[in-house]
Amino acid sequence: MTNKPTPRPGGRSARIQAAVHQAVRDLQQEQGRAGLTVPAIATRADVTPSTIYRRWGDLAQLLADVAVEQLQPEQPPADTGSVRSDLLAWLVEYFEEMSSAPGRAMLRDVLGTEGHTSAGKCDGFLRQQIEVINERGLARGEQPMDIGRVTQIVVAPLMYRILFANETPTAQAIEALFEQLVSSADA
């Protein structure tokens, strides 16, 4: 919904979407989730509420849409010289963001809506970032990391802790899981 699956993405639609998304982010930061209401967002974005209801259906879907957009990586992972160090550095940063209050809020918004599309995109972004690291490594003659194993051994347990145990993984904890990943890869 962020790009152009819309039949008519011409200027206006895009402008309004941008204004609404911006309004959501602004209000979210200024006031917490309270005061984050469709009419308030509409006013801030200089749009009528009905526009929002017609385009997004309801608040939950709008928030999910915005969350997905914010989850979308803006930059490729830092190039630190090797696949392993790139991946570890990226994972630490990623889970630091996901554990933060705004990160948790985004996860809630994304996981709380019916369409699996939003959550699916998160997984897509993650794979995409790892893919970039792998391709860079490949160009250096390194062995790529199996993405499925990265999510199974490192990502999934960390996500579980954030979501179900309300923990905030330390860098140390991430490194420990990462160690399991690379040691089982070497075998």
Add this chain to the structure above:
Amino acid sequence: MTNKPTPRPGGRSARIQAAVHQAVRDLQQEQGRAGLTVPAIATRADVTPSTIYRRWGDLAQLLADVAVEQLQPEQPPADTGSVRSDLLAWLVEYFEEMSSAPGRAMLRDVLGTEGHTSAGKCDGFLRQQIEVINERGLARGEQPMDIGRVTQIVVAPLMYRILFANETPTAQAIEALFEQLVSSADA
């Protein structure tokens, strides 16, 4: 919120909570999420909407409350003779439930609300069930399974697939992860 943290759990409170929970389950089944609105629930439960708003705050929190209650195990895991077979059988059943449409809806409700309490309880239930299996095994002289490793190696990856990849784990996939668990335990 299900038992008695309320200062005054005497008959009425409990009765109303039961009626409201029941109404939610009924309406949820009869009509999907649509038509699952606070006034509708109130009518069905023979209660005024304001009662619901005052006690639960909003629909999301009520749904999370009901979901947690439904996630609570009603029976101890089946006794199949050994810790391993008990655990595997229970995991297969558990994830079958979680992958189903109602299961996914419950997960959404639980993960979509702010208080980490709901999600935390899910993890608690899970640990509790495994604990029962372990204790039974202990009485037979068996080695208990480390609960942390069960969630890390088996539960978390499966949950990740359900939530982020919209997959429905097959019994085979569960067995494969279980195999990793026991083989790494033997080492």
Add this chain to the structure above:
DNA sequence: ATCACTAAGGCAAAATATTTGCGTTAGTGG
């Protein structure tokens, strides 16, 4: 038992939010 006490519920009015019908605006394609 009876009674004073108060948490929790009912009711109804007020405030908000959501939906909808219909006219208008502004990209799109010819």
Add this chain to the structure above:
DNA sequence: CCACTAACGCAAATATTTTGCCTTAGTGAT
């Protein structure tokens, strides 16, 4: 430049949530 129509604005109609005030019914003391 014009016809076409998706998407928006506006405002009236609905539906929902919130609130003040009153009533009901557990609770604990006598």
